[in-house]
Amino acid sequence: MKGNVVASSFQRVLLVLVCVIAILPFAVVIGLALTRDDGGVTLANFPGVAREFDIGRAFLNSALITVGAVVILLLCSSLAGYSIARNHIVTNKVIYYTFLVCMMIPAIINSVPLYKVMKAIGGINSPVAMMLLLATNAMPFATFLIAGYMSNIPIELEESAAVDGASAMQRFVRIVLPMLKPVFMSIVIIQGIGIWNNYSQVVFYLQDASVQTIPLAMQLFFQQYGAQWHLMSAATILAMLPALFTFVFGQRYFMSGLSAGALKG
Numbered sequence: 346m347k348g349n350v351v352a353s354s355f356q357r358v359l360l361v362l363v364c365v366i367a368i369l370p371f372a373v374v375i376g377l378a379l380t381r382d383d384g385g386v387t388l389a390n391f392p393g394v395a396r397e398f399d400i401g402r403a404f405l406n407s408a409l410i411t412v413g414a415v416v417i418l419l420l421c422s423s424l425a426g427y428s429i430a431r432n433h434i435v436t437n438k439v440i441y442y443t444f445l446v447c448m449m450i451p452a453i454i455n456s457v458p459l460y461k462v463m464k465a466i467g468g469i470n471s472p473v474a475m476m477l478l479l480a481t482n483a484m485p486f487a488t489f490l491i492a493g494y495m496s497n498i499p500i501e502l503e504e505s506a507a508v509d510g511a512s513a514m515q516r517f518v519r520i521v522l523p524m525l526k527p528v529f530m531s532i533v534i535i536q537g538i539g540i541w542n543n544y545s546q547v548v549f550y551l552q553d554a555s556v557q558t559i560p561l562a563m564q565l566f567f568q569q570y571g572a573q574w575h576l577m578s579a580a581t582i583l584a585m586l587p588a589l590f591t592f593v594f595g596q597r598y599f600m601s602g603l604s605a606g607a608l609k610g
Contacts, residue, residue, distance in 0.1 A: 393579070478550070
C-alpha cells in the first residue's frame with residue numbers, strides 16, 4: 346500500500362513538472378508581450394504590432410487559404426474514406442495502402458517536383474493553387490482517420506435508408522456526414538492548425554507580399570524587429586490566437602474522433 350502511495354505521488358509530481366515545462370514558454374511570451382521597454386506593464390504592444398506590421402492582410406490570406414484547404418480536404422477525404430470503408434474492393438484497398446505509404450514520405454522529397462508542377466500550372470502566388478496543394482498533402486492522413494472511423498458507424502443505418510429509396514449520395518449526406526463530426530473536428534485541429542502554421546511550403550509558392558500568410562509575414566517582421574522582444578512576442582500571440590481558439594472549442598471532439606479513427610480501419 347505504501348509503495349502505491351509513493352508511486353502515485355511521484356506520478357503527480359512528474360505530471361506537475363511536465364505541465365510547468367509546457368506552460369513556461371507561453372508564460373514567458375505573454376510576459377514579454379505585456380512589457381514596455383522600461384519594464385512597465387502595457388497592452389500597447391498589440392496595437393503597435395498592428396501599426397508596424399500589416400497583420401490584417403496576412404490574417405486574411407491565412408484564413409482564406411486555411412478555410413479553403415480544410416473544406417476541400419474534408420469533402421474529398423470523407424468521400425474517399427466512405428468509399429474505402431464501405432466498398433471492399435481491390436482498387437480501394439490499393440488506394441488505402443497507397444495513402445498509408447504517402448504518409449511515410451517526408452515532404453521535403455516532393456519539394457522540387459511540386460514546385461515544377463505548381464509553376465507549370467501557374468500556381469505560384471495563387472491562393473487557390475495553395476489550397477489544393479495543402480489539402481492534397483493532408484488527404485492521406487485525413488482519409489486514414491475517416492476510413493477507420495466509418496468502421497464504427499453501423500451499416501444497417503444506411504441499409505434501412507436504402508430500403509426507403511435513398512440513393513448512395515443521399516445516404517452519405519443525410520446519415521454519414523452528421524456522424525463524422527468528431528473525426529472532422531480532429532482533422533480540423535490537426536491539419537487545419539498545421540495548414541495555418543505552414544511555412545516550409547508556402548515560402549516557395551507565395552512569394553508576392555500581397556498573398557503572404559501569417560508565417561511568411563512573421564518572418565519578415567522578425568527580420569525587421571528582431572531585437573524588440575516585446576513586439577515579437579505580441580506578434581506571436583496574435584498569430585497563434587486562431588489556432589488556440591480552434592483547439593479550445595474543438596477539443597471536446599478531438600480525442601474521440603482521433604482514437605476511433607486510428608484504432609479501426
